[in-house]
Amino acid sequence: MNDRNKIMIVEDNDDDYEACVVALTQDNNLANTLQRCTTGDAALEFLMGAREGNSRHQLPSLILLDLNLPGTDGREVLQQIKADKALRMIPVVVMTTSKDEHDIQDCYMAGANSYVLKPVDLQGFFEAVARLRDYWFQIVILPDPG
Amino acid sequence: MKARRLETAVFRCLAGMLAAIALCGAATAQDDPAPLRAGCVDVAPLCTVAQNGEFHGFMVELARAIERHTGLEIEFEAVRIEDVIRLQNEGQLQILPGTPRLDTLAETNVTSEPVAQSETRFFVLLGNQDLVESGEPEGLNIAYVERGAGANFPQLFENNRVESRNTLDQIIIDLLAGRADASINSELGMSRLLRNLRLDSRVVAAGDPIASEPRLVYIHESRADVLGPVNDAIAAMQASGELAEMRQTWGIDAPDPVPDVLKVGSVGFPPNTINNADGTFSGFAVDALRNLADRAGLEIEFVAIDRAEFRAGPSSGTYDMLPLLGIGPERRERMDFTIPFETFPHSIFTRVGEATGISDLDSLEGRKVGVGAFNMSRTVAQAHGGLDVQVYNGPAAVLNALHTGEVDAILFVSSAMRKQIKEAGLARAIEEVSPPVLSVDGAAALRFGLGSVRERLNAVIPGFLISEDLQDLRQQYFGPPVFWTQTRIYSGVSALAVLFLAMIAFMIWQRLQRYRQQLEIDQQQRELEREQRASEELAKLVTELERSNRELDEFAYTASHDLKEPLRGIAINANFMTREIEPEEIERRVARMVELTQRMEKLISDLLYFSRLGRGESKSTDIDCDHLIRAIEGELRETMQECNASIVIETDLPVLHADPSKLKTVFQNLIVNGLKYNDAAQKAVEIGFQNDVIVNGSSMNRVFYVRDNGIGIEEKQRDKVFRIFKRLHPDSAYGRGTGAGLAFVQKIVEGYGGKITFTARPGGGTVFYFSLPLAQRENQASTDRRENVPP
Structure with missing residues (x-):
């Protein structure tokens, strides 16, 4: 895991974000590689900017995406990312409370790389996020978004 | 006839009384009062039996005349011709009036003076009269009936071939076929048969009579006592001409030859015969016969006759023809008729209102029925039986009998009686039963011996019947045919x-x-x-x-x-x-x-509220919108002052009819949203009402609008704004909220059957358009309202 691996978290809920951050950053130094967006529009804006070579922005290696967002929601964000040639290769992990079959199907059809339920209990949440982290940053070889 | 019977009855009665007196007084034997019995052999015109059992003919009339003259009583009975000689000889019959001399009766009978002559004559085919004209023919085939009159002329046998035949019919056939040149026959019988066969125009009597035997009255010797009175009566009748008239009536004498000019009797019975004062004759029948005579090449002349002569009919020595007469069986015995060329309908007439149930002769049974004495209807009525027939002379007397109530109904020639009724002015009193009950054929009547004349007339009658002449005559004397006859009207x-x-x-x-x-x-x-x-x-x-x-x-x-x-x-x-x-x-x-x-609780309560909105359990009242908005403004006052906001009501707002709390939810959420998502320095919300407006390309009527100068809504978020708990912005941007407000608004509006939509530009403000239920009185008022303030 090198410092070029940035993680984008698109999450409006502060509690979830906090839990997510804690789960990702405990036992490692990932903290400064996290990029949070609270709305879908903000996330898209950031990604477009990074793609265009905006020096302040760096394309993430992994995107954790909540589906329930104010304004433009996660499904639209996912579609736009996967419709974009440059952004398509970035793995998107959908993290949501929705067990709706339509949501699961729609997301994979749209090109989601994983679909993860947010467990209600914090321990379960931590474990889930830890496994995600290990999987994506230790087992899988990610493309270089740079 | 009736009167005569009455006389007979009276006489019988008197005779019976006399007999009774004689017996009581134990007087000596008197004249036998029993009537003389006469046989009727049914040979016309001597004696025939009519359908009603009455006897007609020369013998009968002669017997009645003798009764009248002598006071004797003679009763006829029908007997067979083969029995009559025997019965007379045995005395079962006592009188045979007008019989030719018969040797077979000589022994047991006495005879009267002659009453007529029975002539024997030659008969030949018409045109062959000259063969026997001399009275002494030669070289002829002569036929006669075995045991007939012809056998009595042996002198003819020398120069001719004389042969007998079995019947008169055979003789006629042989004459027609040329197998016999002439025949010798009794004039009376042969003429009658020829007439009946309509051959009297082909086979005719010719030459003078070759013999003439007297007709006598035979009286059985048992009643020889009456011979004197009978002879007296005959002498009296001979002298008065009564006997001659009788012979003429019944054609007993040989008929006169066909005259050059035929005498036609006219009795003066309009419209058939009219005897004009100037001695001329007219009328339908008169002119019809003139026309027929003209066609047939006959010469005729009309003579006036009286009723008695009319009644007697045409005969030799009086007149030859009647122009038109109804044909009846009894008349046929006395005269000859052409084929019919006219019909006489006979109707029943009653007093007005009494015709109910009367339709034919049967329905007159048991009633008094008046008829004319010389009318065919009399014969028919009397023959019908069961009717109480009263006889009157002439139509006037018949009508009078009905009018005065002597009879219940009358039967008469329809046209003649109608005319009579009209003339008597009784059209309103007398009623005719329709249709006529009988129809009698009418024809020209001829005396006997005019067979050739009859045939010439018969030859032209069919042509006359289809001629316009007949139509003209009918028109002239009967007027145009009445189209609307009662039958046709009916x-x-x-x-x-x-x-x-x-x-x-x-x-x-x-x-x-x-x-x-x-x-x-x-x-x-x-x-x-x-x-x-x-x-x-x-x-x-x-x-x-x-x-x-x-x-x-x-x-x-x-x-x-x-x-x-x-x-x-x-x-x-x-x-x-x-x-x-x-x-x-x-x-x-x-x-x-x-x-x-708390958020959780808010979400749950919003969710509950949202779910309840759909149930429509609410009480609607009329709500003044201005009032409502001012109330909301009041609640928001503090917040508004803080953010420098204003709420403006731009137009008159209609009165609504809805649940007040729901209406408040609608307006409050729209107003609060307009102020909340607003970056303007002067936050403003404007509210109004429009009758017609086009929003996003579709027309809306009678809608409210709530316009703000806020941040607007991105077009891509259009579908999301009304979704419950859907927020377009994070809490950090425009404050917290559950995102249920617009979901409430939409559900309420749609729950009232309305629509909600909006126009917006990012940064350019938002206008929500929506309809709500107007109060009843607003429906009319709003259409009149013309304040259209465009947003």
Whole structure:
């Protein structure tokens, strides 16, 4: 895991974000590689900017995406990312409370790389996020978004 | 005849009384009062038996005359011709009046003076008269009837071939076939047979009579006592001409030859015969016969005759013809007729109102019926039986009898009686029974011996019948034929009635048909409407169900996400809290958990409220919108002052009819949104009402609008704004909220059957347009309202 691996978290809920951050950053130094967006529009804006070579922005290696967002929601964000040639290769992990079959199907059809339920209990949440982290940053070889 | 019978009855009665007196007085033997019995052998014109049992003919009339003259009584009975000689010889018959001399009767009978001559004559084919003209023919085949008169002329046998035949018919056939040149026959019998066979114009008597035997009255010797009185009577009748008249009437004497000019009797019975004062003759029958005579090449002259002469009919020595007479069986015995060329309908007449039940002769049975003495209807009425027939002379007397009540009905020649009624001015008193009950053929009547004349007339009558001459004559004397006869009127009225009924029936039928069709159409219509309603209801139900399902989906989605969110937040904070040691952190986490709990509660109550909105359990009242908005403004006053905001009512607002709390929810949410998502320095919300407006390309009528100068809405978010708990902005941007407001508004508006939509530009403000139920009086008023302030 090198410092070029940035993680984008698109999450409006502060509690979830906090839990997510804690789960990702405990036992490692990932903290400064996290990029949070609270709305879908903000996330898209950031990604477009990074793609265009905006020096302040760096394309993430992994995107954790909540589906329930104010304004433009996660499904639209996912579609736009996967419709974009440059952004398509970035793995998107959908993290949501929705067990709706339509949501699961729609997301994979749209090109989601994983679909993860947010467990209600914090321990379960931590474990889930830890496994995600290990999987994506230790087992899988990610493309270089740079 | 009746009168005579009456006389007879009186005489019988008197005779009976005399006999009784004689017996009582034990007087000596008197004249036998028993009537003389006469035999009738049914040989016309001597004696025939009519259908009603009465006896007619020369013998009968002679017997009646003798009765009249002598006071004797003579009773006829029908006997067979082969029995008559025997019966007379045996004395069972006592008198045979007018019989030719017969040797077979000589021994047991005495005879009177002659009453007529029985002549024997030659008969030849017409045109061969000269063969026997001399009275002493030679070289002829002569026929005679065995045991007939011809056997008595042996002198003829020398120069001719004389042979007997069995019957008169055979003789006639042989004459016609040329097998016999002449025959010798009794004039009376042969003429009659020829006439009946209509051969009297082919085979005729010729030359002078070759013998003339007297006709005598034979009286059985047992009653020889009456011979004197009988001879006296005959002498008296001979002297008075009565006997000659009798012979002429019955054609006993040889008829006169055909005259050059035929005498036609006219009795003066308009319109058939009219004897004019200047001695000329006219009338239908007169002119018809003139026309016929002209066609037949006959010469005729008319002579006036009296009623007695008319009654007696044409005969040798009086007149030759009557122009027109009804044909009857009794008349045929006395005269000859051409083929008929006229008919005489006879009708029943009654007093007005008494014709009920009378239609024919049967229906007159048991009633007094008046008839004319010399009318055919008399013969028919008397022959019918069962009628009380009263006889009168002439139409006037017959009519009078009816009018005065002597009889119940009369039977008479229809046309003559109608005329009589008209002349007597009794049209209103007398009624004719329609149709006529009998029709008598009328023809020209001729005396005997005019067979050739008759045949010449017969030859032209068919042509006359189809001629215009006949039409003209009818027109002249009977007037134009009455088209509207009673029968035709009856038929016409019946036809009209039937037609009318048929039309009514048709109309009723049509009505019924139309009614039935209408019923069918109505039913179809109703079914169609029912189906339509049903399908509409179904569609509505489906829509409702879909909406309900969608809501349920949303509700479930919401429950699983939006409600879980704060719950998970609480769980996360609680978990973190167990790891915290610093009191500030613990305090922060607890506060956060309380906040999340409140949010949760807010979500749940919003959700509940949202679900209840759909049930429509609310009480509607009329609501003044200005009032409502001012109330909302009042509640928001503090917030508004803080952010420098204003609420403007731009137009008159209509009165609404709805649930006040729902209306408040609608306006409050729209106003609050307009102020909340607003970056303007002067935040403004404007409210108004428009009759017609086009929003996003579609027309809306009678809508409210709520316009703000806020941040607007991105077009891509259009579908999301009304979704419950859907927020377009994070809490950090424009404050917290559940995102239920517009969902409430839409559900309320749509719950009232209205629509809500909006126009917006990012940064350019938003205008919401929506319809709400107007109060009843507003429906009219709003159409008149013309304040159209464009947004």
